Amino acid sequence: MDFKDTLTLIKDDLEKVEKAIGKYFESDVEIIPTIGSYLFFGGGKRIRPVMVLMSSRLCGYDGEDRHIAHSCVVEFLHTATLLHDDVIDASPKRRGNPSANSKWGNEVCVLVGDFLFAKSFDIMAHDGDSRMLRILSDTCLRMAEGEVLQQVNVCNLKLTEDEYVNIIERKTATLISTCCRLGAVLGGASADEEKALASFGLNVGMAFQLVDDYLDYTADEERLGKPTGTDLREGNITFPLILLYENCNSEQRSRIGHFVENGEVNPQDIKELTELMAEQNVFQRVEARAVDYIKRAKSELAVFDSGSPYLDGLHAVADFVIERDL
Amino acid sequence: MDFKDTLTLIKDDLEKVEKAIGKYFESDVEIIPTIGSYLFFGGGKRIRPVMVLMSSRLCGYDGEDRHIAHSCVVEFLHTATLLHDDVIDASPKRRGNPSANSKWGNEVCVLVGDFLFAKSFDIMAHDGDSRMLRILSDTCLRMAEGEVLQQVNVCNLKLTEDEYVNIIERKTATLISTCCRLGAVLGGASADEEKALASFGLNVGMAFQLVDDYLDYTADEERLGKPTGTDLREGNITFPLILLYENCNSEQRSRIGHFVENGEVNPQDIKELTELMAEQNVFQRVEARAVDYIKRAKSELAVFDSGSPYLDGLHAVADFVIERDL
Numbered sequence: 028m029d030f031k032d033t034l035t036l037i038k039d040d041l042e043k044v045e046k047a048i049g050k051y052f053e054s055d056v057e058i059i060p061t062i063g064s065y066l067f068f069g070g071g072k073r074i075r076p077v078m079v080l081m082s083s084r085l086c087g088y089d090g091e092d093r094h095i096a097h098s099c100v101v102e103f104l105h106t107a108t109l110l111h112d113d114v115i116d117a118s119p120k121r122r123g124n125p126s127a128n129s130k131w132g133n134e135v136c137v138l139v140g141d142f143l144f145a146k147s148f149d150i151m152a153h154d155g156d157s158r159m160l161r162i163l164s165d166t167c168l169r170m171a172e173g174e175v176l177q178q179v180n181v182c183n184l185k186l187t188e189d190e191y192v193n194i195i196e197r198k199t200a201t202l203i204s205t206c207c208r209l210g211a212v213l214g215g216a217s218a219d220e221e222k223a224l225a226s227f228g229l230n231v232g233m234a235f236q237l238v239d240d241y242l243d244y245t246a247d248e249e250r251l252g253k254p255t256g257t258d259l260r261e262g263n264i265t266f267p268l269i270l271l272y273e274n275c276n277s278e279q280r281s282r283i284g285h286f287v288e289n290g291e292v293n294p295q296d297i298k299e300l301t302e303l304m305a306e307q308n309v310f311q312r313v314e315a316r317a318v319d320y321i322k323r324a325k326s327e328l329a330v331f332d333s334g335s336p337y338l339d340g341l342h343a344v345a346d347f348v349i350e351r352d353l
Numbered sequence: 354m355d356f357k358d359t360l361t362l363i364k365d366d367l368e369k370v371e372k373a374i375g376k377y378f379e380s381d382v383e384i385i386p387t388i389g390s391y392l393f394f395g396g397g398k399r400i401r402p403v404m405v406l407m408s409s410r411l412c413g414y415d416g417e418d419r420h421i422a423h424s425c426v427v428e429f430l431h432t433a434t435l436l437h438d439d440v441i442d443a444s445p446k447r448r449g450n451p452s453a454n455s456k457w458g459n460e461v462c463v464l465v466g467d468f469l470f471a472k473s474f475d476i477m478a479h480d481g482d483s484r485m486l487r488i489l490s491d492t493c494l495r496m497a498e499g500e501v502l503q504q505v506n507v508c509n510l511k512l513t514e515d516e517y518v519n520i521i522e523r524k525t526a527t528l529i530s531t532c533c534r535l536g537a538v539l540g541g542a543s544a545d546e547e548k549a550l551a552s553f554g555l556n557v558g559m560a561f562q563l564v565d566d567y568l569d570y571t572a573d574e575e576r577l578g579k580p581t582g583t584d585l586r587e588g589n590i591t592f593p594l595i596l597l598y599e600n601c602n603s604e605q606r607s608r609i610g611h612f613v614e615n616g617e618v619n620p621q622d623i624k625e626l627t628e629l630m631a632e633q634n635v636f637q638r639v640e641a642r643a644v645d646y647i648k649r650a651k652s653e654l655a656v657f658d659s660g661s662p663y664l665d666g667l668h669a670v671a672d673f674v675i676e677r678d679l
Binding site: 054055056058059107108111114115133134135137138139140141142144145146148149151152153155157160161163164165167168170171172174175176178179181 | 380381382384385433434437440441459460461463464465466467468470471472474475477478479481483486487489490491493494496497498500501502504505507
């Protein structure tokens with residue numbers, strides 16, 4: 028089963044998620060639905076809702092709406108983070124389109140991000156399951172800590188691999204883990220199944236961020252929807268750069284230091300760095316690590332009886348994360 | 354009873370709130386407790402916790418900790434909003450000290466604001482009362498909408514009195530209303546009592562913001578902790594300016610338009626505007642409106658039997674809101 032086939036499994040649910048997103052964004056403050064439509068209907072992959080939906084169905088959830096509501100919650104939390112990230116980085120582009128902050132200004136976008144956080148909690152509060160709420164609030168705390176940690180390490184070329192792993196676990200993998208865990212709780216899974224799905228999601232999330240950080244250097248710009256080397260320009264030290272920096276000579280190090288400090292990096296510089304990374308087998312090593320996370324993720328799912336199409340679906344999502352080229 | 358006497362009524366509770374704030378701010382991401390200490394122990398008045406504590410005691414709450422936890426929640430939500438406001442306005446000062454964003458940068462402060470939102474929800478989620486959670490999540494949504502509404506009306510000299518009232522109700526009064534309402538729920542108040550306290554808080558909150566907006570023009574700069582006329586410089590159209598603009602000639606209007614558009618206003622300009630406002634009785638009119646809200650607020654409390662020191666305490670808080678000079 029490939030990723031596309033997977034989506035047909037939950038086609039009706041995904042359509043309901045799209046409708047629900049639009050509805051939750053209603054507000055008499057007109058700019059909120061305007062920015063909402065721009066953010067949510069500009070081509071996201073909905074990986075997080077897919078994880079919620081698929082996990083809940085795997086665990087036997089047969090309801091109509093709670094998995095939809097929680098899919099919206101995780102997508103809103105994710106989008107609030109993106110919005111605040113873009114403001115912080117003053118990013119001009121997101122998914123090939125002008126970023127919301129470049130269209131409506133940083134000020135409004137900080138506040139619409141806050142609206143999204145508030146809306147997420149409002150949906151959860153009205154759902155009323157206190158354990159799911161605690162899982163989500165703990166997740167938000169960890170995400171916020173991860174974002175702060177990333178920010179205080181901007182331009183820090185001494186960032187270690189372990190510190191990098193800690194950051195991406197908090198800022199990315201925790202939410203993806205939570206998506207799967209919420210699905211488990213919705214489906215009334217056993218403690219073992221819930222733990223397995225949480226660990227599956229965590230490992231998929233780690234691979235997801237590793238691939239993201241890798242694609243930031245190697246992807247086709249048009250497909251990436253923004254220039255390559257954006258992380259470098261923003262002083263965001265990711266795994267490819269950590270590996271390169273560890274293994275290059277002092278002249279190359281001082282050149283990298285200059286790029287990171289100044290943020291003024293032209294496409295030729297990026298090309299040069301990317302070639303250096305390729306020479307040092309950096310991308311192979313990052314990819315191998317991502318593949319390793321995906322293997323671990325899949326092995327966690329052994330707790331479930333084979334035969335469920337949703338189990339195959341989760342395997343396909345995991346494969347997609349490392350096979351995607353954008 | 355004056356405001357100081359009021360505070361002695363809930364002295365022990367307030368001390369517990371201070372300790373709890375410090376504890377909730379713990380994180381292995383070091384900059385979070387650092388910024389937390391700076392934000393929370395830099396001299397806030399704790400009006401919102403006072404409202405929670407006093408209302409809960411008035412309604413017979415005799416527990417040890419839930420009113421403390423909810424006091425922290427409302428103070429954190431308020432502080433998150435201040436932090437994001439300061440980032441948006443690029444404010445250099447807050448309460449006479451350098452603002453957090455001027456010390457640590459806008460980027461980290463957006464994210465620490467997000468941490469505060471997450472922490473608030475985490476405290477609520479662990480408290481586990483679903484009705485209080487819904488009250489708070491609705492409040493957060495209204496606050497976020499109010500903030501967005503204020504932002505889209507920056508520099509809008511056509512802002513009407515009704516639109517202004519709508520903005521301050523959402524961005525300020527709703528949270529203060531919620532403080533009182535949470536106290537009522539904690540104390541097991543009747544529906545009438547809860548409604549009365551919510552309305553008391555809403556009216557006090559309206560007066561509070563009116564006085565804030567008035568003091569922004571008239572206060573002693575040293576006591577205000579920032580230059581007067583900050584709202585004008587930031588293009589934030591408040592009630593004094595709305596009243597003045599309605600009643601001045603076209604030359605004065607174009608001068609005000611110039612100030613608002615450019616944000617370049619020197620102390621002499623502010624002095625001139627403030628004198629013009631005084632001539633037009635603007636401050637008297639704003640003050641009268643605030644006094645009116647406080648009267649309405651107090652009348653709501655008639656539902657409670659007189660004799661409780663906490664009832665006197667709430668009256669004293671209401672009086673303090675209009676009598677304060679900072």
